[in-house]
Amino acid sequence: MQQTPTPSWIQAGTLKATQENGHKLIHGGIAVFYYEEQVYAVDNRCPHLGFPLHMGSLCDGILTCHWHHARFDVCSGGTLDPWADDVPSYEVKIENGIVWVNPQPKQTSSVERYKLRLREGLEQNLGLVIAKAVVGLVEAGVPAAEITQIGIEFGTVYGRGWNSGLTILTAMANVLPKLDKAGTILALYQGLRHVARNSSGAPARHLLKPLPGDGVPFERLTEWYRNCIEVRDTQGAERVLLTAIRQGASLEQLSEMMLIAATDHFYLDGGHTFDFHNKALEAIDLIGKAHTKQILTALVLLLENPTRSEELHQWQSPVNLVAPLKEAFAQLDSFPLVESYADISEVDEKKIVDQLLSDEPLETVHLVTKVLKSGANPAQLAQLVALAAAERIVRFHIQNDFSDWISVLHTFTYSHAVHKRLRGSTHPLLLRGIYHGVIRIYLDRFLNIPAAPRPDGSIVPAVDTAKPERLLQMMDLRQQVNEAARWTAGYLHASGDPDAILNTLGHALLREDAEFHSFQMYEAAVSEYERWATRDDAFAARAGETMLLAATRYLAAHAPTPREQSHTARIATRLYRGERLFEEA
Template sequence: MQQTQSQPWINAGTLTSIQEKGHKVIHGGIAVFYHEEQVYAVDNRCPHMGFPLHMGSLCDGILTCHWHHARFDVCSGGTLDPWADDVPSYEVKMENGVVWVNPHPKQANSIEKYKLRLQEGLEQNLGLVIAKAVVGLVEAGVSAGEIMQVGIKFGTAHGRGWDSGLTILTAMANVLPKLDKAGTILALYQGLLHVARNRSGAAARHLLKPLPGAEVPLERLTEWYRNCIEVRDTQGAERVLLTAIRQGASLEQLSEMMLLAVTDHFYLDGGHTFDFHNKAFEAIGLIGEEHTEQTLTSLVRLLANPTRSEELHQWQSPVNLVVPLKEAFAQLESLPLAESCADISAADEKKIVVQLLSDEPLKTVNLVTELLKSGAHPAQLAQLVALAAAERIVRFHTQNDFGDWLSILHTFTYAHAVHERLRRSTHPLLIRAIYHGVIRIYLDRFLNIPAAQRPDGSAVPAVDTSRPERLLEILDQRQQVKEAAQWTAGYLHAGGDPDALLNTLGHALLREDAEFHSFQMYEAAVAEYDRWAMRSDAFATHAGETMLLAATRYLAAHAPTPREQPHIARIATRLHRGERLFEEA
């Protein structure tokens, strides 16, 4: 309840009139109670779910709401139940038998109070508390980076280290420019909720100390770090990493040091290890370099015992893919990258994608090597690998095992992470990550046998481009993969606004109780679409459409869900607006 500072005290009536019933509601929302020969005033809306507190019970100084039994100290408004929030309380005075109430709460909501409640919600894994704090902070104009910072700091300071929850939070912060305000609230809430869930009951994580003594060259620290990771010595690796940070290594230098160790082995943990590293560096970019130590050290434990794909049977038989890659990597170590890289033509880009999707892995590896030798920019090659991985999703046949959606999803999100990193670094050994993605695309080929037909926007009925929400209606039914993709293709063919579609796809994700991979899918598709949208040629337009179709198909395959978590966010939003939930039938 907003009040102007000049508003006078409110006449609540005579003490006798309040004593008769024990309570009185005044000014449209303040409950005045007579209890134990004293008069108290609190907001009449239970801060938990908005039930009228004057309909509750007051005994021994404790006011109990009759909807969910939240308990409050009637004097201070403080709650005994952390999930309920404190109820605003008001000063009361008596003059000539008349009770007067100050309309200004003793402790009004503030940005710092919302941040404190967000911290408490994270610590105690309280979804509604987190949602209320996010709504309050967004409505107060607090930046997404500032809100996200609370979650990243908490998540990296507790538990075993970087994980899916922190990745979701960072991914959702990345896509906020594509979402409206309702989508922004849902995105931040979902990300923070996953951080809280993954940290429930976890102990604080304490950092080790950097190495003491003289300065050590970064090249030597990089060598030490890689050696520690090779033998799975995460404690030694953490001390070396902290030493590099304390000596002033830049984020890009730290990224190279850590990702060289990641790419010393093939496609670690199904691509998650590289992807998580990329997200951690993106998080630092969002919350500030002062959080570098806590954030980057949270990654080290990922390298304690990851699956190294070169040890897997499918990478060695029936075609040995490990030896040809190692031979290519040996060439990369002495590869003199051109000072100015040559752009690959659109015609050649198309041929490269066709080769990436072929059944000729050794020929593909040789092609990538020759392109790098001729001066092709690694980031452009990585972008084409991500495009080929997205095409696998567009052509994924629903007759496959449902769990196989994850196989092609992992390849795509990994390829996207590699693309993002190679936009910032072209270290010859880091380029090995491109090859890992290339082979993973080859190994995924069986998921396109048979291949689903790519939707043709010109072959579907006219789509009303003024109603992008029609896609949400389609996704209200299960397994509308083909139908949703056809609608998206028709929408784009009819000239629909891609930004409106991206916002709609965001809501298609955020209105669900989505699992980790769906968040990855949407964020990677958005980022890759934006890169292609920077160009206006036909190939880039086709590539951008591929990203939108891939996201549509994946989200359609995983909807609908019970939608419990978005419902909690809606409750928090309505409570912030002052709506009365309890009055609904």
């Protein structure tokens, strides 16, 4: 006796009707095709952009979607076009002239499959594939660190070392706690997309071998590393670094060794060298120390031929800024080593920031030396340097050349990186990073002449517009720099929720086709704001507001853009939900 199919199978009509029609749609959006005396079933939605596959054509066993001409093997669902994804296929049975389809696809959209597609999207630099994978992984509850790890592993293997894409990805992973789910998807997608772009077409990077012997003192390895960097010998530096890793040097020791070399010369590559080192170390914190070797060696190539600022005219004339810094550096070893540093008072904090923003660089250098010699906390001083750098952005006049936004941005993000590192290390030679930031703040002074007025919060948004979304609406127009800052100040002074502003600013960044520096700006502002928010005094409140105003002004200056990247992420999200994109005009 004929066995009746289990109830889970779906009846797709008679074989005769399928033969006559060539295809048939059935419950659940499955398309059944009769071809070469066989019956096949696939999902009717093209996995590229959701167009109905029953409206395509079937020839030589290839099912072609007529919207973007994606091609699929009708038997397995496999695509000939990597940008399209495979289409799910289904088991088919024919019993008593009736076609039955198992509604459970042969392939399942498992977490491992999404991870595989993410890697493939990175390898082929396919934005929509990356976006779909990110949406699937986030919706499946995969921790962001696992998603980030895939991008960092890929980006440090391919290309010429640590780059802006890896920095963006790490920065965005850092700010995820401030973003909602939609923002999380955008942040991860944007970071991974930039990693793919930076690595596109690049060969795999093969690591060198450590030195053959063991037992070289770490202090000697540090000197060897510095000497190699001094003469731009990146291969020698990599072998020394790998030797230190093999001998069991701690991450703290390795970071000091590398950052000391990165500060042997002034403000390398406009601050990017130090900032990239900081982000690479943060990446290790995010994805684990097992990746130390691959990540840290990716930094060495940055030191192959960086710009050394002490060789630049503006650092030597009309005021020689190099000589007084070298004099200060000669005193670093004599600074007191204390078990616990003294906090800088609120009054002194204001005096220091005012001096940092002054037109008196030599006096400023002397003040910094005096503060450090007094036993003050270097990390707190570095925090004040970052605050002064952010104030330059708040005071940046929009009549400056547009490209000058990058100058004040570099100083701020560099100073933030120094602050971040000094919270974990107080090696005397790393204090040079504070001085480099101090001089950059001085050199940026002309960008505050005249200074843009700081909004005082007196313009409070009306009740019906006092929602953070209003800030996004303002940024739909070009150059709403001062208007957006006034709105943010008014919102904060009206006791608006700072976390709502941080999330909104995140969306203001992530919906744009932002360039590298905008990602830096947002992440540094969020991090610095969080540090000030741990205090409840008036100076800290104003400092936190400075961070939000700086981020608002910078992002408003760089909006709007065509928003291609956020559009791609939105398409991926809608496809995941099963929406019918092809029906829209």
